[in-house]
Amino acid sequence: MSGSLADERLAEAGQLRLTWWRFKRHKLAVISLFIVILFYTIAIFADFLATADPHATDARRSYMPPQGIHLFDENGFNPHVYGLKGQRDMKTFKMVYVPDPSRKLQVEFFVKGYEYDLFGFIPTTRHLFGVVGGTPVDGVFLLGTDQLGRDLYSRLVVATRISLSIGLASVTISLILGVLLGGLSGLYGGIIDTIIQRVIEVIRSIPTIPLWMGVAAALPNTWTVIQVYFAITLIISLIGWTELARVVRGRFLALREEDFVIAAELAGAGQMRIMLRHMLPSFTSHIIAAVSLALPAMIISETSLSFLGLGLRPPAISWGILLQDAQNVQVLAGAPWLLLAAVPVVLVILAFNFLGDGLRDAADPYG
Amino acid sequence: MLMYIARRLALAVVTCVAISVLTFIIIRLPPGDFVDAYIANLASTGSNITADQAQAMRVEYGLDRPVYIQYTLWISRVVGGDFGVSMMWRRPVTEVIGDRLWLTMIVSLSALFLTWIIALPIGIYSAVRQYSIGDYFFTMVGFIGLAIPNFLLALILMYLGFRYLGLSVGGLFSAEYAQAPWSFAKAWDLFKHIPLPACVLALAGTAHQIRIMRANLLDELRKPYVITARAKGIPERRVIMKYPVRAALNPFASSIAYVFPYLVSGSIIVSLVLGLPTVGPLLLQALVAQDMFLAGTIVLLLGVMTVVGTLISDLLLMWIEPRLRLTGHS
Numbered sequence: 001m002s003g004s005l006a007d008e009r010l011a012e013a014g015q016l017r018l019t020w021w022r023f024k025r026h027k028l029a030v031i032s033l034f035i036v037i038l039f040y041t042i043a044i045f046a047d048f049l050a051t052a053d054p055h056a057t058d059a060r061r062s063y064m065p066p067q068g069i070h071l072f073d074e075n076g077f078n079p080h081v082y083g084l085k086g087q088r089d090m091k092t093f094k095m096v097y098v099p100d101p102s103r104k105l106q107v108e109f110f111v112k113g114y115e116y117d118l119f120g121f122i123p124t125t126r127h128l129f130g131v132v133g134g135t136p137v138d139g140v141f142l143l144g145t146d147q148l149g150r151d152l153y154s155r156l157v158v159a160t161r162i163s164l165s166i167g168l169a170s171v172t173i174s175l176i177l178g179v180l181l182g183g184l185s186g187l188y189g190g191i192i193d194t195i196i197q198r199v200i201e202v203i204r205s206i207p208t209i210p211l212w213m214g215v216a217a218a219l220p221n222t223w224t225v226i227q228v229y230f231a232i233t234l235i236i237s238l239i240g241w242t243e244l245a246r247v248v249r250g251r252f253l254a255l256r257e258e259d260f261v262i263a264a265e266l267a268g269a270g271q272m273r274i275m276l277r278h279m280l281p282s283f284t285s286h287i288i289a290a291v292s293l294a295l296p297a298m299i300i301s302e303t304s305l306s307f308l309g310l311g312l313r314p315p316a317i318s319w320g321i322l323l324q325d326a327q328n329v330q331v332l333a334g335a336p337w338l339l340l341a342a343v344p345v346v347l348v349i350l351a352f353n354f355l356g357d358g359l360r361d362a363a364d365p366y367g
Numbered sequence: 368m369l370m371y372i373a374r375r376l377a378l379a380v381v382t383c384v385a386i387s388v389l390t391f392i393i394i395r396l397p398p399g400d401f402v403d404a405y406i407a408n409l410a411s412t413g414s415n416i417t418a419d420q421a422q423a424m425r426v427e428y429g430l431d432r433p434v435y436i437q438y439t440l441w442i443s444r445v446v447g448g449d450f451g452v453s454m455m456w457r458r459p460v461t462e463v464i465g466d467r468l469w470l471t472m473i474v475s476l477s478a479l480f481l482t483w484i485i486a487l488p489i490g491i492y493s494a495v496r497q498y499s500i501g502d503y504f505f506t507m508v509g510f511i512g513l514a515i516p517n518f519l520l521a522l523i524l525m526y527l528g529f530r531y532l533g534l535s536v537g538g539l540f541s542a543e544y545a546q547a548p549w550s551f552a553k554a555w556d557l558f559k560h561i562p563l564p565a566c567v568l569a570l571a572g573t574a575h576q577i578r579i580m581r582a583n584l585l586d587e588l589r590k591p592y593v594i595t596a597r598a599k600g601i602p603e604r605r606v607i608m609k610y611p612v613r614a615a616l617n618p619f620a621s622s623i624a625y626v627f628p629y630l631v632s633g634s635i636i637v638s639l640v641l642g643l644p645t646v647g648p649l650l651l652q653a654l655v656a657q658d659m660f661l662a663g664t665i666v667l668l669l670g671v672m673t674v675v676g677t678l679i680s681d682l683l684l685m686w687i688e689p690r691l692r693l694t695g696h697s
Contacts, residue, residue, distance in 0.1 A: 202382045204625055207632035207673050210650060210666045211389065217654035217662070218396030300516045304636055307518060308651060323519070327640070332526045339526060342519050350514040 019285055022362035029358020032351040039348055043160040047116035050154035051130045052139050054317055056114070058149035060086070063335045064097050066144040069107055079107040081131060081140050094334065105131040105138055144337040146325050155317055156341055162318040163299060164348070166233055170298040171291055173237035178244025179287070183275060185245065186252025193249075200242045208239050209304065216310040225316045232311050236301045240294060247290040251283040285363035293356035296349040303345055319345050371685065379678045386670035387445070391438050394663035402430060404657060408454050445667070451660035455653065460664045464646060468668055470539060470557075471645040472676070474638070475630045477561050478568035482626065486573045490580025490619070494588065495607060497581075509574035517633045521567045521640040539564070539643050564641055568633050572626050580619045587611035623680045628673045635669075 024030060042049060064084060071079050083103035089096050111130040118124050131140050142153040185196040212235055219231050255261055264278050299319075305311030306320025307327070314321060322341035326332055332339060397404070402424050409416060416424075425431050432440075444451070450460040493502045515523075539560045544553045587593070588611050596606045638647030646665045653662035 198378065198381065201378060202385045205382050205628055205674055205677055206386055206389075206670050207628045207635075209632040209635045210669050211393075213635070213650060213654055214390075214393035214662060214666050215396065217657070218393065296514070303516060304518060308636065308639065310651075310654065323522075326522065329525050329529050332522075333529055336526065336530070339523065342515075342523070345516065345519065346511075346514050349516075350510060353510060353513055 019362045023358050026354075026358035026361060028354045029361075032354035032358070035347060035351040036355055039160060039164060039344070039351075042157060043164045044119070045128075046158045046161045048118060048126070049128050049157045050151075051113065051127060051142070052151035052154045053114040054150060054155040054158045055315060056150060061139075061141075061145050061149040062095065062147055064141050064145040064149070065335075066337050066340075067099075067141045069140065069142075073104075080104050081107060083138050103138075105140070107140055108132050143340050144335065146335075146338065147331075152322070152337065152340065155322060156319075156344060159317045159319050159322055159341075160344065162229070162312065162316060163302060163320070163345075166229065166236075166302045166312075166318070167295050167299040169230075169233045170237040170240060170301075171295050173234065174241040174244055174294060174298075175287070175291060177237070177241035178290075179248050181241070182245035182248030183252055186249035187256070187271075187275065196245070196249075200245060203239060203242050208301075212236070212239070212301070212305060213308065213310050216305055225312070228312055229316070232302060232305065236298055236305075240298055240301070243294060244287070244290050247286060248283075251286055252279065255279050255282060283363075285359065289356050289359035289363050291356075292352050292359055295356075296352040299345070299349060299352075368685070372682070375678060375681050379674050382674045383671050386674070387442055387667060388438070390663045390667040390670070391441060393666060394441075394659040395434075395437075397657050397659060404659070405454060445664075450664040453653070453658055453661040455656045455658040455661065460661050463661060464649065464665065464668070467644060467646045467649060468665075468672070470643070471631065471634055471638075471647070471669070472672060473557070474539070474561065474564055474568065474643065474645060475627070475634050476676075477565040478572070478630045478634070479623070479627060481565045481569040482572045482576055482630075485569070486576035486580060487619075489573075490577045491584060491607070491612060493577060493581040494584035494615075497585065505577060509577050512570040512574035515570070517567055517571055518636045518640050520570060521564075521637050524563070524567065525641065538641070539645075564634075564637060564643055567637055567641070568630055571633075572630060576619065576622065576626070579622055580615065583615035583618050584611055587615045617684075620684050623677070623684070627676050627680065631669060631673050631676075 061084075067081050067084065069079055069081055071077065073080060081104075082099035082101055083105055084097040085100040086095050086097050088094070107129060108131075109129050110126050111132060112125045113127040113130050115123065115125050129140075131138060139151060141151050143156065144152050146152060146155070181196050185193045215235050216232065219228055223231070261274060261278060264274050269278070302311055302318060303320035303323065306318050307323050309324060311320055312318050319341055322338075323345075326338040326341060402421055405424070406416060406421060430437065448461070452458070453460050453463045456463045489505050493505050496502055539557055540553065541556050541560075544556045547553055588607075590611070593606060593611055596610065597603075601609075634643075634645060635647035635650060637643070638645040639651060642648070646669065650662060650665045652658075653665065
């Protein structure tokens, strides 16, 4: 492409297009965007992707190790797993599971399994894949099972739903608080600004985890999973809004003196209109970047609280609750696969961090 | 300068008051009051008190008065050093907490020093050798450090230590010193156990601080005075260390105010995983048992100590930063 043609395209491109071009240059951010989309897709189709009922316990398959799927046999492509045979180790009296080659279990696509509602309203029993036949104890345990014999892979997939949505919900509340208070602070300045800034400073200088623990522990035991979910969301977001408010305030302060704002004021536009129609659109990209940087912190908060046993409570399934099972070194020594629940946590946090980094760089495409 | 100190002091006092109000709310959050919980606790061990005695206790603790008076009564007791009695342990709260509060602060402060010692040279290196292999390497490590919640890191290290080294990682003392009174040998034992929890705690903060130092120094390095210094033939090492590094140090140092609360916060959950005798495990036990005076006191003391720590660091910062000292703001 010749230089003049490129210049022409650059001159014609809108802000969104420019932002996207800038964003694309950050390769890691693009990859992270796909990872984030992938995880949210998993969250939406969680039950469909699960192979076993994440709540179904069975003492006969306690602490089964991860099972590999064999893709080929003597007849070519024919995915299957071997049934597992439990034996007691006569030295430690622990159950040891070994594959039993005589029992080959077929792995097929779109098999029937436990019943669930797709998207919350389409009742179905179809799952992406699973084993056909075998005893009730059999199944395909991609990541092994926990103490109660629940399939870790299915639980991880289903946990994605709560862990990711609680992050989104908290960040939404934080965003509303942040834009509102940050906006007020930046727009009016003076005494309002001083008060809000001091409040932010006070909140930031308090160690958060003890505070969360205190409030979370006071939630009544009788509350349902849904109530606890919303309470935890609120607790997390009430402390998390300060950074967003800081970003919004900074942008408002910077924009207040811009020519187009003065022009709008002279043209007789109302305060609200200037704020929402003229100023806010020019820094939405900054807000999106700040949000994607705030999300991982929210996810870590939920995971930490649930890990401590003060956040969500079983039967809710979240990454923190899964990690709670892996708290003990004695347990981990016998069933190290329980630590695999940490992998999606780290992946998602990493992806959001890179994504936020890329977005922040791209947020100001004229710079 | 006096204005600045006065402002910091006023803010610290306001923060402490805010923390005390929050603490009081936490103490009062569970249904029922302290006396109800006390009676339930007594009943579980078989003893009982009469309704009259319960009423007398309520009057004694002021529980029959309006909330704001209750708060005033509570806070005046606290200021006088009376934090109440732990229901779980049936001993004064201060006795139950004992050394744990100081150990929490020692662990957090060690993590803070470690953060600085690691972040400063790496930040300088990454900025001066921008886009070198080393810079990419530290950036990578930094991002991974940010992505692994510290309790997970503790868990993974413990598992690895157990699996491959046969060690039980964790604790702050060897078995023979755990119950022993303080002595030089015990302090030395503590010193030997500190590095692991300090590293676990410091990783995420270090990653963050490296980014800050790198970004600040990169901004400074592009300024004309650096070119001038080079043009005058000052050795490269002096050009960098003498001027831009010192200028870049200020935003880096002032971020300590946010790092310290974060470390104290993190130490609670890391202590649980690593079994450190800090206030972390005690706080969790107290919360689960709804031993609210113990839990509230821990939250309050942690908060206040964090504020004091931050205040001291702010004043130290003022001492090393002439711009702040002369104008009163950075």
